[in-house]
Amino acid sequence: MxxxxxxxxxxxxxxxxxxxxxxxxxxxxxxxxxxxxxxxxxxxxxxxxxxxxxxxxxxxxxxxxxxxxxxxxxxxxxxxxxxxxxxxxxxxxxxxxxxxxxxxxxxxxxxxxxxxxxxxxxxxxxxxxxxxxxxxxxxxxxxxxxxxxxxxxxxxxxxxxxxxxxxxxxxxxxxxxxxxETGTPWLTAFYDRQQERNFQILRGEFEQDPWQNCSNWSAKKRKITGTPGQSRENAATDVLSDFSEVFEGEILNFAGNVDLNRADQHLLADKASYDSVADTMDAQGNVIYSEDTLALAADTVSLSLDKDEARIRQAQFIEANAPFRGTAEVMYRDSKSLSRYHEASFTSCPPGNQDWIMHASRVKLNRESGHGSAKNAWLEFKGVPVLYTPYISFPVDNRRTSGLLAPTWSNTQRNGFDIAAPVYWNIAPNFDAVITPRYMQKRGEMLRSKFRYLTEASRGSLGAEILPDDQLRNKSRYSATFKDNTRFTEHLTSVTNLNYVSDKEYFNDMNNALGFQTNRFLPTTSYLYYSRPDVSISGGINHYQSVDKTITDAGMPYDILPRVNVNLSHNFDNMPLALAMENQYTHFYHTDLVNAQRLNLAPSVSFPLESSAGFFIPKITGQYTNYQLTNQTTANEPNSVSRFLPIFSADTGMTFEKQVSFGDKPYTHTLEPRLFYLYIPRKDQSNIPIFDTAAYDTNFYSLFRENRFSGLDRTQDANQITLAGTSRFIDSSTGLEPLKVSLGQIFYFQDRKVNLPGIPNQTSTTSNFIGELSGQITNHLSYTAGGQWDPEANGFSRGLAVLKYRNQPDEIFDIGYRYRRNTPNDQSSFINPLNNVTTQTAVGQTISQSDVSFRWPLAAGWYGLGRWQYSFNFGKTTESFIGIEKENCCWRLRVIGRRYINGATTANILAPDAKPENAVFVQLELKGLTGFGDQVDKFLQRNLNGYRPASYFED
Incomplete structure (x- = not known):
């Protein structure tokens, strides 16, 4: 030294x-x-x-x-x-x-x-x-x-x-x-005013405030990096004091305003003594010590530098990386990795705030093993004791450790009071499990388990849960799931997702109101993928289980056992030529319907001519499809059906730009006309059953499709041309696009007679006239609007208007309206543009619906959040929730009340007799410690457009 x-x-x-x-x-x-x-x-x-x-x-x-x-x-x-x-x-x-x-x-x-x-x-x-x-x-x-x-x-x-x-x-x-400062009668401060002053002094020992932006969960948190031990060993130690003396060159005494600095280490004290032979140091009186991530104040400090041992009395400390602060009557450092605390307390709240404090009579921390333990630990919130345990063990870093996780609870009309207490089991560094006992007041006891694994090539999980006796249904109910992702080689991977439930209403009954099943079918898939430049091959199976009691067996989708895709493509560097070939083999299986093996071959050649001013892409495709049919449900139907169709398309467009000014503000104005011609000869396909095909919904981009059907069971007959164009105004100074207008329409030169079963021929000479309008007014405010005019019905068939305000993360507001007139070609599902959630509706159902969602600051750190969907067809609310949220540097509280109509139990959620359900959820998160109640982040992310969880903003 x-x-x-x-x-x-x-x-x-x-x-x-x-x-x-x-x-x-x-x-x-x-x-x-x-x-x-x-x-x-x-x-x-x-x-x-x-x-x-x-x-x-x-x-x-x-x-x-x-x-x-x-x-x-x-x-x-x-x-x-x-x-x-x-x-x-x-x-x-x-x-x-x-x-x-x-x-x-x-x-x-x-x-x-x-x-x-x-x-x-x-x-x-x-x-x-x-x-x-x-x-x-x-x-x-x-x-x-x-x-x-x-x-x-x-x-x-x-x-x-x-x-x-x-x-x-x-x-x-x-x-x-x-x-x-005055305290409140219902909050008795554990740390007195002098201790709070000391914490403020320790807070100033860091270059960056550990609690900087702590109340804003979206703010980027910069981690404080430690100083390498070698840097400290090579650094000189500077000491300032009012008095110093040396005894025989071995013992150095300092007194009066002792100020010691070495690298990142800083020590202040009234007195200090260093024994160079024993390599020990003692400091007394108003001791303050700090290093890169730690600062502490104490009455006395005794250090054995060569053994990395220390004893600190009446200590106050701040750990900057967490951040948290606390006190201990005595702190013992037994080695670099092992430390002990007597009569300790800590909190993640910043100095001046004591909303929650954890106390313990004894605490041990082992940084080598990553484990910590405490005896006689109890938690107080707002001065009120809320939790006690005679013994608790916990991790001190990111390494996992076995133990209890935070319980969750809720109260719903379907299950009554619902509580679950998960237990985490750290089996091995690459294996762990969560075992969760659960109690539902109206149904009884349930046991749930989830096992996870991680190897050099694979990662996945295996889960199962069982309710031995459902008291409402008088039967046992269970589910199982297996998920696996494996990379065998650089080019060969597999993805597996297997699921099974005991009955159709399992998810509807077992999930709480924050996560009820939104899909009507539970998929089971397993696929193998091989990929190289110009070559991609995949093969696997699809199986579906109904989780909607309104779906009959005949309404179930086909199982795919298996499906194989082989896609080839090549682009030439020295000439405008692109070759491709899409091949697919599928085996469709259904217990009540006709089965088939389908082979589809689709080679194509195109000549792309592209530049910054425009493009012209002619393309020719030859599509051959063959069906081998079994289990025919209709007499005298052939067992083999083939179809060959040539497809010709030509897509061309240009881009024009010029600089304009409005009110002395420069803009770039673009004009982008586009033409798309498509020709497919007519071929009768009524003898081909429907296995995986449906009609696309119409929008601006569907004007340029080669086939208006998804799947391969129908290929449209076409002789048509699309006239479309887009115009933009781009702010040259900010890059914002305040206005974008897109208009387009298809002109048909013949009737369309290839349709899905039950759909009449289409004889109109034009498609709907489609217009879309969008723009970003400011960095926070944007809008989207669109409409489709049906010339035959002389009225609108589609309409959409959405206004969005984003000032992440505190201010989110959306208001929108959606209209869709019933037509024979309507799909049985649609995607809500406000939240991208797929919603099931009856075919031919007219929709006139408003949607409002928000998260907005109220007062004193409180935020209001909610959503309201209203149907003008039936004059009723189909989905709504309202809640409040508050967050400061050491805790976050959410209370949400939800009223909804569950489509999994109601054939038509808009029917007058559809009964809504109610639920209330509470979540309290103590930062740096744990959370209590339901985890509502996923629910808000799915149902509140623009909402992002705190992990989204982390580095």
Missing amino acids: TLRFYTVYLALFTFTEVATATNNAAWNCEQSKNGEWTCLNQGQANQEPAKPKIITTQKPPQAEQPAVATETPARQAEPVATQTTPAPAAVAEPAMQQASQPAAEKTLEPVAVKPQKPRVTYAENQKPTVETLPERSKPAATVAKNPGWTCQSGDAGNGNWNCNLVGPDPKGEAQPVADT
Whole structure:
């Protein structure tokens, strides 16, 4: 340990202080809000301490004017030159009071300033000679009254002073101003005011405030990186102190304002001693120690540097990375990795906030194993004890450890009071499991388990749950799931997702109202993928299980056992030529319908001519499809059906730009016309069953499809041309696009006779006229609107208008309206544009629906959030929730009430007799500790468009 010593000389400081007091010759006083005065003495050097007296409110006949005597004490060390300055005759009152009262009632005796501190001098083999140092002022343990002088103004007409001294005379040193904070009767502060002041001091030891932006969960949190141990070992240690001495070159003692620095380490103390032989250091009195991620204050600190051992009494500490702070009567550091705490407490709340505190009589932390434990631990929230445990173990870093997880609970009409208490089992570094006992008031006990694994090639999970006796249905119910992702080689991977439930209403009954099943079918899939440049091959199976009691067996989709895709493509660098071939083999299986093996081959060639000014892409495709049919449900139907169709398309477009100005603001205006021609000869396909095909919904981009059907069971007959165009205005200074307009329509040269079963031929000469409008007005405000005009019906068939405001993460607001007129070609499902959630509806159902969602600040850190969907067709609410949320630096609270109609139990959610369900959910998260209640992040992310969980904003 290398030490460099600096001796502090205070003569110049003392001389400057005396000169200032001589010129001012007055009290330096400040008046607090309650009318009390606090005065700091600015008197002369080497004077006797002042002896203020209580000044009466009656005027005496005259004021006394005692003289000031000045003495210069002899020094025991080497002489230091001093300068004599004339002293004032008396200490004057403040200037305003002196002007109004020429003759004071009584004068105060002169006050001496803090004596000059000595310097330490010593010669070789000689003990240093040291003058007595003034005792360092220490903050009082209790602050019912602050130490020092407190003066109150007297009678307004007399302008008198009423001064009192609490504790020792500060002798001119600055003292803390009285703290006027008051506690609430329902919150008893565990940390007193002096401890909170110490925490504020420790907070200032870090270059970056550990609680910076802590109340904003979306703010980026910069981690504080540690200093390498080698940097500390190679760094010199600098020590500043008022006094220092060395005994035989082995023991170094420092006293008076000890300030030690080495690399990132910083130590302040009244006294410190270092034994270079034993490599130990002791520090006493107002000790403050800090390093890169830790700062602590204590009465005494004993360090054994070579053994990395320490003992710290009456400690207060801040861990910056968490961040959290706490106290301990005694802290023991047994090694680099093992530490113990007696009568400890900690919280993640910043200094000044004690909303929650965890207490324990004994705490052990082992950073080598990543485990910690506590005895007699209890948690208080807002001063109220809420949880106690005689023993608890917990992780101290990101490594996993077995133990209890935070319980969840809710209350719903379907299950009553619902509580689950998960237990985490850390089996191995790459294996773990969560076992969750669950109790539902109306149904009984359930057991759920989930096993996870991770290997060099695979990762996945295996889950199962069972309800032995459902008291509402008088039967056992269960489910199982298996998920796996495996990478065999760089080019070969597999994805497996297997699921099974005991009955169709399982998810509807077992899920709570935050996560009920939105899909009508439970998929089971397993696929193998092989990919190389210009080649992609995949093969696998699809199976579906109904989880909607309204679906009959005949309405179930086909199982795919299996499906194989082989896609080939190649682009030539030296010529505008692209070759491709899409091949697919599928085996469709259904117990009640006709089965088939389908083979589809679709080679194509295109000649792409593209530049920045425009493009022209002609393309020719030959599509061959063959069906081998079995399990025919209709007599005299062929067992083999083939179809070959040539497809020709030509897509072309251009882009024009020019610079324009509106109100002295520059914009780039673009005009992008586009033509798309498609020809497919007509071929009767009515003898081909429907296995996986449906009609696409119409929008602007569907104007450029080669087939208006999804799947391969129908290929449309077409002789048509699409005329479309897009125009944009782009703000040249900001890059925003305040206006984008897209218009388009298809013109048919023949009737369309290839349709799905039950759909009549289409004889119109034009498609719907489609228009879409969108733009970003500001960085936070945007809009989208669209409409489709049906020329045959002479009315709108589609309509959409959405206004979005985003000021992440605090301010989110959406309001929209959606209209869809029933037509024979309508799909049985649609995607809500506000939240991208797929919703099932009856075929031909007209929809006229509004949707409003928001998250908005209210007051005092509270936020309101909610959503409301309303159907104008039936004059009823189909989905709504409302809630409040508050977050500060140490906790977050959410309360949500939901009213909804469950489509899994209601054939038509818009029917007049559809009954809504109600549910209430509460979540309390103590930052840095745990959370209680339902996890609503996923629910809000799915149902509140624009909402992002806190993990979204993490680095």
